[in-house]
Amino acid sequence: xxxxxxxxxxxxxxxxxxxxxxxxxxxxxxxxxxxxxxxxxxxxxxxxxxxxxxxxxxxxxxxxxxxxxxxxxxxxxxxxxxxxxxxxxxxxxxxxxxxxxxxxxxxxxxxxxxxxxxxxxxxxxxxxxxxxxxxxxxxxxxxxxxxxxxxxxxxxxxxxxxxxxxxxxxxxxxxxxxxxxxxxxxxxxxxxxxxxxxxxxxxxxxxxxxxxxxxxxxxxxxxxxxxxxxxxxxxxxxxxxxxxxxxxxxxxxxxxxxxxxxxxxxxxxxxxxxxxxxxxxxxxxxxxxxxxxxxxxxxxxxxxxxxxxxxxxxxxxxxxxxxxxxxxxxxxxxxxxxxxxxxxxxxxxxxxxxxxxxxxxxxxxxxxxxxxxxxxxxxxxxxxxxxxxxxxxxxxxxxxxxxxxxxx
Amino acid sequence: xxxxxxxxxxxxxxxxxxxxxxxxxxxxxxxxxxxxxxxxxxxxxxxxxxxxxxxxxxxxxxxxxxxxxxxxxxxxxxxxxxxxxxxxxxxxxxxxxxxxxxxxxxxxxxxxxxxxxxxxxxxxxxxxxxxxxxxxxxxxxxxxxxxxxxxxxxxxxxxxxxxxxxxxxxxxxxxxxxxxxxxxxxxxxxxxxxxxxxxxxxxxxxxxxxxxxxxxxxxxxxxxxxxxxxxxxxxxxxxxxxxxxxxxxxxxxxxxxxxxxxxxxxxxxxxxxxxxxxxxxxxxxxxxxxxxxxxxxxxxxxxxxxxxxxxxxxxxxxxxxxxxx
Numbered sequence: 185x186x187x188x189x190x191x192x193x194x195x196x197x198x199x200x201x202x203x204x205x206x207x208x209x210x211x212x213x214x215x216x217x218x219x220x221x222x223x224x225x226x227x228x229x230x231x232x233x234x235x236x237x238x239x240x241x242x243x244x245x246x247x248x249x250x251x252x253x254x255x256x257x258x259x260x261x262x263x264x265x266x267x268x269x270x271x272x273x274x275x276x277x278x279x280x281x282x283x284x285x286x287x288x289x290x291x292x293x294x295x296x297x298x299x300x301x302x303x304x305x306x307x308x309x310x311x312x313x314x315x316x317x318x319x320x321x322x323x324x325x326x327x328x329x330x331x332x333x334x335x336x337x338x339x340x341x342x343x344x345x346x347x348x349x350x351x352x353x354x355x356x357x358x359x360x361x362x363x364x365x366x367x368x369x370x371x372x373x374x375x376x377x378x379x380x381x382x383x384x385x386x387x388x389x390x391x392x393x394x395x396x397x398x399x400x401x402x403x404x405x406x407x408x409x410x411x412x413x414x415x416x417x418x419x420x421x422x423x424x425x426x427x428x429x430x431x432x433x434x435x436x437x438x439x440x441x442x443x444x445x446x447x448x449x450x451x452x453x454x455x456x457x458x459x460x461x462x463x464x465x466x467x468x469x470x471x472x473x474x475x476x477x478x479x480x481x482x483x484x485x486x487x488x489x490x491x492x493x494x495x496x497x498x499x500x501x502x503x504x505x506x507x508x509x510x511x512x513x514x515x516x517x518x519x520x521x522x523x524x525x526x527x528x529x530x531x532x533x534x535x536x537x538x539x540x541x542x543x544x545x546x547x548x549x550x551x552x553x554x555x556x557x558x559x560x561x562x563x564x565x566x567x568x569x570x571x572x573x574x575x576x577x578x579x580x581x582x583x584x585x586x587x588x589x590x591x592x
Numbered sequence: 593x594x595x596x597x598x599x600x601x602x603x604x605x606x607x608x609x610x611x612x613x614x615x616x617x618x619x620x621x622x623x624x625x626x627x628x629x630x631x632x633x634x635x636x637x638x639x640x641x642x643x644x645x646x647x648x649x650x651x652x653x654x655x656x657x658x659x660x661x662x663x664x665x666x667x668x669x670x671x672x673x674x675x676x677x678x679x680x681x682x683x684x685x686x687x688x689x690x691x692x693x694x695x696x697x698x699x700x701x702x703x704x705x706x707x708x709x710x711x712x713x714x715x716x717x718x719x720x721x722x723x724x725x726x727x728x729x730x731x732x733x734x735x736x737x738x739x740x741x742x743x744x745x746x747x748x749x750x751x752x753x754x755x756x757x758x759x760x761x762x763x764x765x766x767x768x769x770x771x772x773x774x775x776x777x778x779x780x781x782x783x784x785x786x787x788x789x790x791x792x793x794x795x796x797x798x799x800x801x802x803x804x805x806x807x808x809x810x811x812x813x814x815x816x817x818x819x820x821x822x823x824x825x826x827x828x829x830x831x832x833x834x835x836x837x838x839x840x841x842x843x844x845x846x847x848x849x850x851x852x853x854x855x856x857x858x859x860x861x862x863x864x865x866x867x868x869x870x871x872x873x874x875x876x877x878x879x880x881x882x883x884x885x886x887x888x889x890x891x892x893x894x895x896x897x898x899x900x901x902x903x904x905x906x907x908x909x910x911x912x913x914x915x916x917x
Contacts, residue, residue, distance in 0.1 A: 283661075315698040324697050331664065332697035336688050342657025343664065343689070350665030353617075353643055360661075372681070376654025383649055538695045539734045541704060541758035544787070544834040 204413045204425045206457060209432040212485060214493025216432075223436040227500050233274045233431060234495055235509065236294040237266040237488050242513045243289070243299075244462070247306065250521060251466040256306055258320045262290050264429075264461030267487030268393050270294050271434030272361060272454070276442060281347055281360040283331045283340040286321055287393070287460075288363045295328040299517055303524030315538070316530040338364055338371035341390065345381040345451075348388035352449060359387040359445040361438075366455075367398025369412045381451035382419040389441045390453045393428065395460035400473040413455040421451055428458030429487040432494070459485070529566070532558075593776040598769050601744035601777045602632045602709075605751040606670065608781050610640050613668060615705070616755065618645045620655055620672030629674060630711060630770055656682035656708065660689050663703035663760070670755060676712035676764060677721045683729070690760045691735030706760040707751070711767035712740075713805050713855055714887075714901055719894040725804075725856040725887075730762055731833045731865065737761040738832040739786055740804035743773045749784030750830065757786055766805035773808070789836035791843065795825035798849040798914050800907065801840060801866065803829040806853050813907035822915050832862055840866065841873050848879035849914045853902050858886040880917030883910040 209220040216222060225233075244261040251259040262269060269290040273282065282291050289302070300311070305323050308316030313324055314332060324332025331347075334340060344362035351358045368374060369392055381388050392412045396403055403411075416423030422444055426437045434456060441452040459482040463470050470479070495501035532555070536547040543551075558565050596604065610616045618633050624647040627634030637645040648655050652673055659671040673679045679686070686708070694702035714723035730738050737759050741747035747765065754761035766773075792807070793814065802810050807828050814824040825843050829835055844850050850870055852863040867882040885902040893900050 281665075313698045313700050314696060317698065318696050322696070324700050326700045332701055334689060334692070334696065336684060339657065339685060339689050342654050342685070343661030345654075346658035346661025346663075346669075347665045348661070349658065350662045350667040353667070354665075372651075372653055373657055373685075376649075376651040376657060379649050379651065380654050380658055384646070534698075538699045540737075540834075541694070541702075546834055546837065 199409065199414055199417075202410070202414060202417075204410060204423070204455075206425050206427050207433050207437055208427040208430050209436065210430045210490055210494055212490050212493075214490060214497045222432055223439065225432070225435070229274065230495060230500060233270055233294070233435070234491055234501065236270045236290060237431070237491065238506075238509060239293050239513055240266050240270065240290040241488055242510060243293070243302065243517055246514065246517045246521070248462070248466065255521075255525065256320055256466075259306070259466045260287055260321045260464070261462035262287050264482065264487070265393055265395055265458050266290050267431035267491065268391075268428035268434055268456040268458050269363065271431040272363075272389075272391055272438040272456075275435045275438035276361060277358065279329055280358050280442070281329050281331065281344075281351070283344040283347065283360060283362040284333060285337065285340065285364045285368060286333050286335070287365075289321065289323065291363075292323055292325065292328065292330055295325075295330065297323065297325055297328060297330075299520035300524065301325070303520045304527070307524045307527070308529065309524055309527035310530050311524075311527060312530065315534045317534075338368040338373040340364070341368070341373050341377035342380065344388050344390075345377045345384075345386050348381070348386045348445075349384060352385075352387050357446055359389060359442060361389040361391055363391045363393060365398060366392055366394040366396075366403050366412050367401065367406055369415070370406060378415070378419045378421060378451070378453070382421045385449040386451050387445035387449050388451045389438065389445055390451065391438075392453065392455045393458055394455055395428075395458050397460055397464065397470075397474070399464045399468060400470070402474070411455055411457070413453065416453040421453055423453040423455070425455045425457065428456030429485050429490060431487060431491045458487075593778055595774055596744045596777040597771050597774045598741075598744045598747050598765070599630055599632050599771060601748040602751055602765065603634055603636075604777070604779070605748040605755075606633060606636060607639070609668075609670070609752060609755045610636060610644065612781070614644070615666065616644070616668040616670065617662065618670045618672070619648050619659075621650055621674045622647060623672050628672060630767065632709070632765075633672065652678055652681040653685055656685040656690065659706050659708070660685060660693065660703050663706040664693065664701050666705070668705040668755060670707045670709060673708060673710040675722050676710040676726050677724045679708075679710055679726060686730065686736070686762070687733045691733045693735075693760075695735060702758075703760050704758040707754045707763055708761070709751070709763045709765060711770070712764040713766050713768055714892055714897060715768040715805065717894065717897065718892075720891040723892040723897075725764075725854065727764055727832045728856055728860055728862045731862050735760070736833055737786055738764065739830065740764045740766065740832060741830070742766070742804055742807040742828050743769070744775045744777045746784060746830070748777055749782050750786065752781065753783040753786050756783070761786065764804065768805050769808070784830075787831045787834050787836060789830055789839040790828045791825065791839065792828050793824065793826040795823040795847065797823045797847055798851060798911055799825045799827060799840070799843040799847045800851045800853070800911065801827045801829060802853045803832065806855060806902070809902070809904050810853065810907060812904035813911060816904065816908045817911045820912070822911060824911065835866070837869055837873070840870060844870055844874045845877050848877050850878075851883040851885065851907065851910045851914055853885040853907055853910075855887050855902060857889045858884060859889050861886050880914045883914050885910045
């Protein structure tokens with residue numbers, strides 16, 4: 185290690201000298217900034233991105249309403265951050281791995297997770313891939329290369345470094361992207377992940393959704409520096425800050441990041457400046473910690489509206505098509521929800537499977553004891569638990585999703 | 593058959609696993625050129641390259657987070673935590689992530705390929721940050737397997753099983769025995785079963801149970817007891833999680849007495865779990881209270897280590913008390 189400049193008196197630096205610029209292409213009125221160039225994006229792909237943004241918004245609205253009606257135990261919205269998540273996903277290869285935090289359902293929508301797949305997880309029914317074991321929004325899909333969500337914050341970040349290291353050794357030209365909020369970037373896992381990725385030249389994209397709040401804690405109480413981006417300097421990592429409500433800029437930045445990752449084995453940090461328009465979760469009320477005025481200001485930067493105007497400007501979209509799509513979406517989402525709600529919960533056996541590759545003798549004993557107990561008190565347990573046991577004829581009694589789940 | 597010490601046996605197991613499957617990777621602090629502070633990974637980087645055997649930055653939560661991702665991707669990581677005392681920064685990654693990966697994803701993803709190797713235990717004048725036995729913390733977490741070998745032969749066979757096991761395994765190596773335990777170890781590939789205890793000596797008056805480095809302490813205690821005419825049955829639990837209840841139950845049904853020993857502090861130690869299960873399943877056959885011989889409920893001491901440790905004399909006294917009850 186060599187120092188390029190020596191000084192002979194104390195000379196401290198704070199990094200305030202650096203101001204990381206924000207990459208932008210699209211203005212709120214749907215026109216490009218002067219001198220900005222739109223990424224190469226054909227009509228089909230542009231519409232695929234836009235539809236995914238719209239579907240995510242509608243899905244979030246409907247599911248939030250369902251939560252308020254008591255049909256769902258919990259929900260988290262992507263609202264306001266659709267351009268960041270979906271713009272980034274669209275710039276990747278479909279087989280690149282996504283390791284998300286929890287608010288990135290837009291990525292799944294873009295990759296084709298069906299309404300049924302969403303609803304089955306949200307209601308924790310027998311068709312949920314996660315077998316009803318996690319709270320709503322903990323989606324996962326092997327087929328779509330989307331790692332199952334885990335509640336603890338930031339744990340997926342070093343895992344993404346490890347996953348991508350494996351991809352590098354496999355030599356198949358894939359990378360991993362990991363999404364997290366600016367709050368999660370305070371966790372030790374974030375620093376561990378960036379350091380290991382830069383030391384070992386791992387093809388991973390760290391995508392920070394700087395959405396202003398970690399539950400109620402504003403970013404000003406989360407970090408003292410100029411956002412998350414400058415941290416990359418400490419790890420000698422490529423970094424870019426992008427307007428997270430500008431889908432074209434996010435798409436373009438992620439395209440370039442992917443090139444650095446896959447072709448050069450360089451990890452990249454992207455900080456997308458955006459805003460969590462909705463509450464943190466269905467259990468949160470942002471009116472307690474931020475002003476309506478602040479929210480309104482961000483509502484005017486709505487990423488969906490911005491892209492819609494751009495599409496209309498290009499003649500690829502119209503208000504009629506918008507209305508038609510929204511109506512059919514709302515209808516489909518509702519129909520799927522009704523279907524998922526009626527499905528029974530996972531079988532009782534699923535309590536003890538997948539803890540290990542095989543059910544251990546101790547777990548088998550515990551399951552047998554539980555069955556014997558339920559047989560003695562058949563009316564005290566939900567129908568689903570009893571329906572599996574051939575010895576028990578279960579009368580009536582609907583299982584409600586989220587019986588055992590408290591909101592977090 | 594060649595003779596090896598425990599480190600050589602572990603190194604040999606890693607070598608076999610890496611030669612057989614190029615998805616097997618070894619990494620951790622100082623494991624590269626240097627071969628690990630105890631030399632368990634000697635020459636592996638030389639043989640298999642820097643991509644497959646490498647130093648990580650000094651960050652345990654990063655090592656295990658990284659290992660979880662690698663294992664989920666389909667690689668077979670063998671991550672080393674330099675001392676079991678330093679596994680706690682990685683606690684969240686192990687108990688919340690490693691342990692639940694398969695369960696929470698409904699088996700869409702798993703980290704079954706992961707093995708975490710780490711030296712544990714006292715008797716090396718290591719004070720409380722180089723002597724702890726943290727197995728009980730992990731025994732409380734469904735989804736993990738926890739294995740402790742007692743000698744070089746066991747270490748090689750169990751480590752090869754751990755690496756090939758479909759579930760993540762924490763492999764606690766008794767560092768006091770790294771060089772002290774020497775024995776015959778076959779050069780070829782072999783595996784020993786995880787989740788099965790081993791009856792290392794049959795007897796009729798009392799069952800004496802332990803794992804890892806305590807096994808040779810038990811042997812010395814049993815020698816003393818047998819001289820006094822007490823017939824001891826000795827069991828090496830080998831796997832702390834899942835543990836082999838049936839073998840222990842069968843033995844206690846025969847002897848009617850049980851002495852359990854471990855180095856870790858008594859309160860919340862794994863002996864408590866065993867004792868509770870055995871009284872549940874063998875209550876009417878017990879001739880005396882189940883005895884526990886353990887470390888004290890203090891941090892591990894430095895100078896008074898010999899007094900602190902559950903040594904052969906303490907176990908001997910416990911055996912006598914059990915038989916004379």
